[in-house]
Amino acid sequence: MRGSKLKNIFVSFFTIAAVLTSTFCGPSPEGTSRCFAAQEEGEEPETPSFETAPKVILPEDEHITIKIATWYDEYNLQHLKAYLAKDFPNYDFEFVFIGKSNYEPIMDDQLSFKGAPDILYVDQEMARKHAITGYFADLTEETTQFAPEAKKMFGYGTRVYAVPNTSQYTCIFYNKKMFEKFAIKPPTDLDSFISVCDYIRLVKGMKPLSVSLKNMYDVSDLFLGVISASYLTTDRGAGFGGRLQYGRTNFTDEFGNYLDDWNKLISHNVLNKKMYTLDKQNAIEEFANEECAMICGGPDTYNAITRMNPDIEIGAMTFFGSRGKKKAIIGGCDCGFAVNKNSLYLDQSKEVVAALGSFSGQMALWKDRPGSQTYLMDTAFRNDRSFDEIEEMTLCGQAFTPWMDWGDDLNREPRRRLGIELQKSLLGEQSVNAALRIVDTVVAEILEQS
Secondary structure (H helix, E strand, C coil), X not given: CCHHHHHHHHHHHHHHHHHHCCCCEEECCCCCEEECCCCCCCCCCCCCCCCCCCCCCCCCCCCEEEEEEECCCHHHCHHHHHHHHHHCCCEEEEEEECCHHHHHHHHHHHHHCCCCCCEEEECHHHHHHHHHHCCECCCCHHHCCECHHHHHXXXXXXXXXXXXXXXXXXXXXXXXXXXXXXXXXXXXXXXXXXXXXXXXXXXXXXXXXXXXXXXXXXXXXXXXXXXXXXXXXXXXXXXXXXXXHCCCCCHHHHHHXXXXXXHHHHHCCCCCCHHHHCCHHHHHHHHHCCCEEEEEECHHHHHHHHHHCCCCCEEEECEECCCCCCEEEEEECCCEEEEECCCCCHHHHHHHHHHHCCHHXXXXXXXXXXXXXXXXXXXXXXXXXXXXXXXXXXXXXXXXXXXXXXXXXXXXHHHHHHHHHHHHHHCCCCCXXXXXXXXXHHHHHHHHHC
């Protein structure tokens, strides 16, 4: 999903708020009521009323267990669990936790043998695949309240097969107190970011940035974040995905002119070989223990850090580039909730995911994803001010999920292969240009077979 599409989803809220002079509000992570729309100083916003999802009332002696499959660990589901327990007292919920790398093949097997959980976390590709196989229930009626672009992400034909979660993002978090202690101002462009990193490393003798580059998708997303800031924010860059999926261009020709920013991060030792052997947990521990000043990550990273170090004060910044609009984040509609069509509790499972599409359900999901935002139409939650940069990128159309613009045949394998080849370049085994050429070969092979 390009930034321009994201912008249309969220900006519509402000337009309607101005006309109706009403405000949608939700509690901030600190528990105070904060509004995401402009209002007069001291004015108390109205509390809107929202329809709740219809409930299936079971006899008191009837208790069912609904299984939910997810790749997130339980620490990132605390508010969701509390919401389900409160709103569905007659249901027990059993979460099936599977690592992201193994999640999809395991769920594919279980769906084919009609033994999958009742509700499944899915990404866009998985939703589309099992809309085609017929393993997922039609959730078109349960998603009418969502913005069209969000529904499109989980649609096939004219039907929708998953209720959207709140938005995901990847950015750079920084330690506010450490920046103040070192008298460092948060960077505003690539040059100032590099200067901050050099100062922390050379003068303060500390690692500036922690990031695990062990996972190929993390490498790919980090690279695409840097490329987005300089290239995808341009008019030419906005059409890259459309050209790529029809074989009218390639990565080498268009990304090759914007590699200076990525290479500068490597030459200044902001990114290095050691990060290839660093796993995500170790990277989080480094930042939480204040052994480094910054870390790449998203809501789950933020949750893990604050759990380890409740006293830490975290700010969020963008990826930086030297051209284009010079700022961007990777972000978008990354996952939703699908229902196993062969579930023994099909109606009850559809009832649960419908509730997750209500205002209160989305709020629970939002609280588990600090800095995120809902895709409900004409609705927005007010995040803590630490996430102002993230919201600015969303509103300005500078939040990107580039691979979703590459077409249905190209939105997975090229991204995966890009990460693998960039890992090799990070280890000094090949140049970044060589990595792009290999990805171009993969793209050409896919297009030839499609």
